[in-house]
Amino acid sequence: xxxxxxxxxxxxxxxxxxxxxxxxxxxxxxxxxxxxxxxxxxxxxxxxxxxxxxxxxxxxxxxxxxxxxxxxxxxxxxxxxxxxxxxxxxxxxxxxxxxxxxxxxxxxxxxxxxxxxxxxxxxxxxxxxxxxxxxxxxxxxxxxxxxxxxxxxxxxxxxxxxxxxxxxxxxxxxxxxxxxxxxxxxxxxxxxxxxxxxxxxxxxxxxxxxxxxxxxxxxxxxxxxxxxxxxxxxxxxxxxxxxxxxxxxxxxxxxxxxxxxxxxxxxxxxxxxxxxxxxxxxxxxxxxxxxxxxxxxxxxxxxxxxxxxxxxxxxxxxxxxxxxxxxxxxxxx
Amino acid sequence: xxxxxxxxxxxxxxxxxxxxxxxxxxxxxxxxxxxxxxxxxxxxxxxxxxxxxxxxxxxxxxxxxxxxxxxxxxxxxxxxxxxxxxxxxxxxxxxxxxxxxxxxxxxxxxxxxxxxxxxxxxxxxxxxxxxxxxxxxxxxxxxxxxxxxxxxxxxxxxxxxxxxxxxxxxxxxxxxxxxxxxxxxxxxxxxxxxxxxxxxxxxxxxxxxxxxxxxxxxxxxxxxxxxxxxxxxxxxxxxxxxxxxxxxxxxxxxxxxxxxxxx
Numbered sequence: 013x014x015x016x017x018x019x020x021x022x023x024x025x026x027x028x029x030x031x032x033x034x035x036x037x038x039x040x041x042x043x044x045x046x047x048x049x050x051x052x053x054x055x056x057x058x059x060x061x062x063x064x065x066x067x068x069x070x071x072x073x074x075x076x077x078x079x080x081x082x083x084x085x086x087x088x089x090x091x092x093x094x095x096x097x098x099x100x101x102x103x104x105x106x107x108x109x110x111x112x113x114x115x116x117x118x119x120x121x122x123x124x125x126x127x128x129x130x131x132x133x134x135x136x137x138x139x140x141x142x143x144x145x146x147x148x149x150x151x152x153x154x155x156x157x158x159x160x161x162x163x164x165x166x167x168x169x170x171x172x173x174x175x176x177x178x179x180x181x182x183x184x185x186x187x188x189x190x191x192x193x194x195x196x197x198x199x200x201x202x203x204x205x206x207x208x209x210x211x212x213x214x215x216x217x218x219x220x221x222x223x224x225x226x227x228x229x230x231x232x233x234x235x236x237x238x239x240x241x242x243x244x245x246x247x248x249x250x251x252x253x254x255x256x257x258x259x260x261x262x263x264x265x266x267x268x269x270x271x272x273x274x275x276x277x278x279x280x281x282x283x284x285x286x287x288x289x290x291x292x293x294x295x296x297x298x299x300x301x302x303x304x305x306x307x308x309x310x311x312x313x314x315x316x317x318x319x320x321x322x323x324x325x326x327x328x329x330x331x332x333x334x335x336x337x338x339x340x341x342x343x344x345x
Numbered sequence: 346x347x348x349x350x351x352x353x354x355x356x357x358x359x360x361x362x363x364x365x366x367x368x369x370x371x372x373x374x375x376x377x378x379x380x381x382x383x384x385x386x387x388x389x390x391x392x393x394x395x396x397x398x399x400x401x402x403x404x405x406x407x408x409x410x411x412x413x414x415x416x417x418x419x420x421x422x423x424x425x426x427x428x429x430x431x432x433x434x435x436x437x438x439x440x441x442x443x444x445x446x447x448x449x450x451x452x453x454x455x456x457x458x459x460x461x462x463x464x465x466x467x468x469x470x471x472x473x474x475x476x477x478x479x480x481x482x483x484x485x486x487x488x489x490x491x492x493x494x495x496x497x498x499x500x501x502x503x504x505x506x507x508x509x510x511x512x513x514x515x516x517x518x519x520x521x522x523x524x525x526x527x528x529x530x531x532x533x534x535x536x537x538x539x540x541x542x543x544x545x546x547x548x549x550x551x552x553x554x555x556x557x558x559x560x561x562x563x564x565x566x567x568x569x570x571x572x573x574x575x576x577x578x579x580x581x582x583x584x585x586x587x588x589x590x591x592x593x594x595x596x597x598x599x600x601x602x603x604x605x606x607x608x
Binding site for chain 2: 025028076080083084085086087101104105107108109111113115117118120122123124125129133134136137138139
C-alpha cells in the first residue's frame with residue numbers, strides 16, 4: 013500500500029452569494045444564498061514511500077487545498093485520505109509525528125521569539141531528545157546556514173532567512189512525509205539554490221516529498237514524478253520524462269552553414285519539417301517532430317547543401333510544456 | 346497529563362515574554378482591569394449604604410459574588426485569553442500549523458495570547474473573596490474547606506468552559522467576529538448579583554442555559570448558607586466538568602468546519 017493515499021478526494025467550499033453593495037449585504041441577511049465551489053474534485057493519488065512528487069497547476073487550481081486535505085488541516089467533503097494507514101484529520105496527533113508541512117506564504121515561527129527558541133518549543137512539543145535535536149540542527153546548519161539566524165527574533169527575519177528557519181521548523185521532528193507548498197516563493201537565486209539542494213538531500217535520504225511550486229526549476233531539480241491539477245482535477249500524473257515524451261515532440265535544430273543556401277532549397281529537402289530563416293542568410297532553424305525524423309537525418313539533409321559550421325538542438329523546457337498544458341493547448345490524458 | 350500542562354505553560358510563557366516587552370502597556374492594562382472591578386464594586390457598596398441586605402444577601406456575601414466573577418475573569422485573561430482570538434485565528438487561516446502539530450489544537454489556540462489585564466482582575470477578585478470570607482460567618486471545618494476548594498475549581502472551570510464554547514461558535518460564522526461570545530460575556534456579569542433579584546426567565550438562563558450562576562451564586566450560597574439553594578452549589582464541580590467537556594466538543598465539531606484561508 014502506498015504511504016499517502018487519496019481516493020475520490022473532494023472538497024467543496026460554500027461561499028455566500030452576495031450582491032455588491034450595502035443592499036446586497038442586507039439581502040444576504042434575509043435570504044441566504046450560497047454558491048458551491050468545488051476546489052478539489054475526485055482526486056485519486058497514491059504516493060509511495062521515498063517518492064518525490066511535484067504538484068503543479070495554475071493559481072486557484074486546488075494545489076494548496078489538496079495539500080491541506082492530505083495533511084489533515086481540512087476535512088474532505090467526500091472521499092478519503094490515508095497517510096500510513098491513518099486518517100489525518102481523525103488522528104491528528106499520530107499524523108503530526110509522521111508529517112512535516114511548510115506553507116511558503118506563512119510562517120509557523122513564534123513572532124516574538126528568537127528562531128532557536130521557536131525550534132526548541134517545537135522540540136518540546138514533538139518530544140525529540142536533545143541528542144537527536146542537536147544532530148538535526150547541525151545538519152540543517154550545514155545546508156541551510158541556519159547558525160547565523162538562530163538568535164534573531166522571528167519578526168526581524170528577511171524572507172530568505174524566514175524560509176530557511178521555517179524549513180528547519182517543518183523538518184525538526186524528522187517526518188516521513190513532507191508537504192512543501194511553494195517553499196521557494198519570493199526567494200533570490202542563491203537562497204533558492206540552497207533550498208533546492210536541501211530538498212535533494214532530503215529526497216536522497218528517503219523522505220517522501222510532495223512539492224508545489226510555480227517555479228518549475230524547483231520541480232526539475234527535486235522531483236521525478238509530476239502531477240498536474242487544473243480546476244480541481246488531476247490532468248496528468250506520470251514521470252517528468254514521460255510528459256516531455258508525450259508533449260514535447262518538437263525539436264528545433266539551429267544551424268549555421270559555410271555558404272549561402274536558398275531557404276526554399278532547404279525546405280524542399282526537409283519535407284515534414286518547418287524551416288525558418290535566421291538572422292543571416294547562412295543561418296536556419298528547423299522545427300521537426302523527433303518521432304517523425306531524427307536530428308541526424310536533419311543534419312544529413314542540411315549537410316547536402318553546404319558544409320555545417322555550427323549547430324545545436326533546442327528541446328522545449330518543462331516550463332514550456334506545462335504552460336501549454338495549462339493553457340489547454342495540449343490535452344493531457 | 347503533566348506533560349500537557351507543562352507544555353501549556355511553556356506556550357503561554359512564549360507570549361508572556363513578548364507581552365512583558367511593553368512595560369507601560371502592562372501596568373496600564375492591569376490597572377485598567379482593576380479599576381473596572383473596583384468601579385462595579387463601589388456601585389454595589391453605595392447600594393448597601395441604603396439597604397441592609399438584598400434578599401438576605403449581606404454586603405460581604407455579595408462581595409464574594411463579585412470576587413468570584415472577577416477572579417474567574419482574571420483566570421481567563423491570564424491563562425486562556427487565546428479564546429478571544431479564536432475568531433481571528435480562524436479568519437486568517439492561522440490554525441493551519443496548529444492542526445499539524447502533536448498537541449491539542451484547542452490548547453494551542455487558548456495559549457496563543459496572554460492578557461496581562463488579568464493580573465488586575467485576579468488581584469481585585471482575590472481581595473474581594475478574602476475580604477468576603479473574613480467578614481462572613483462561616484462554620485469552617487476541614488471538610489468545609491475541601492468542598493470549598495472543589496467548588497471554587499468547579500466555578501472557574503464552568504466560566505472557562507462556557508466562554509470557550511461560545512467563542513468556538515465562530516466556526517459556524519463567516520466573519521472574524523467574537524460578538525456572540527462578547528454578548529454572553531456581558532450576561533456573565535449578571536452573576537455578580539444575587540440570583541433572587543432576577544425574573545424567572547433570567548434565573549433559568551443563568552442557572553441552566555448559560556450556567557453562570559455556578560460561577561458565583563450557587564457555590565457561595567452553599568458556603569454561606571445564604572439564598573436557601575446551597576444544595577445546588579454542591580453540583581458546581583459537575584457543572585464545571587460538564588461545561589469544559591461541552592466546550593471541547595463544540596470546538597472539535599467547529600474544527601471540522603475550518604476552511605483555512607487563501608490557496
